[in-house]
Amino acid sequence: MAVSVEMTGGRAVGEAMCPHRLIMEHVTSRWGVLVLIELLDRPYRFSELRRAIGQVRQVSEKMLAQTLQTLERDGLVHRDAKPVIPPRVDYSLTDLGREAAEQVRGLALWATDRMGRVLEAREEYDAAKARAGTAGAL
Amino acid sequence: MAVSVEMTGGRAVGEAMCPHRLIMEHVTSRWGVLVLIELLDRPYRFSELRRAIGQVRQVSEKMLAQTLQTLERDGLVHRDAKPVIPPRVDYSLTDLGREAAEQVRGLALWATDRMGRVLEAREEYDAAKARAGTAGAL
């Protein structure tokens, strides 16, 4: 079988970096963030989770599976596979995962809250850039 | 000049996704995290910052510049370029950036704190995987 999914780990895994950085990468990865936040709400089935996340931005089955595996391996997500036909797998947060998710949610809430100011800052920055660009060059 | 650095934005920028996701990507990016945390401590000069981060994991000048620009554009980092020879540029957090950095630091602290448990979980997971693999296949 050899899963060998690494998720932001291909290069990182072999590196001489603090292990906690690795955890960060997993937790703050594009899909890790969304998965954690969704699961903070309640347990989800695979496709259900995919649809829930899809409301924000579509995620491929591959990336969702990969993300879930990484988070499960880190002990943040619990995978409950029921041996039924058709297959049914429920994902939920572990206690550890809940802690992580809270942190991530804090960050997400901050981002949502400050979005306006960031957007303003961007416009200001771009405007200043444009001025500097047209003034000096061309 | 056309800098056109996007940092996790090439694909994301044009997407139909919530803007706050964009901020998240910037803040939680590989180098964004480290920059914010370092700057939370005190202002840094470019190379100084590079060395400080390098203690953890080497960052190229390009990526550091790119990261700083992105964060500056988002209004999280303040760039103070002194018109002297040799050039001297100081980077510091804005109020907004400090808020972000606090959040990120919280996450980092959590990761550091729970590292042991995550590592345990990983070994357990890998061991279980190995058993399942050798039992069924081959």
Next chain:
DNA sequence: CGGAATCCTAGCTGATACTG
């Protein structure tokens, strides 16, 4: 339905060399 394996592309990322 829940995944795994494969193939493919975009773009992040880094090393190097150059400018002010």
Next chain:
DNA sequence: CAGTATCAGCTAGGATTCCG
């Protein structure tokens, strides 16, 4: 020192396909 430009590698991520 503080970047920028260019080139090249590698990987994340997506689409597709097949299996249990």
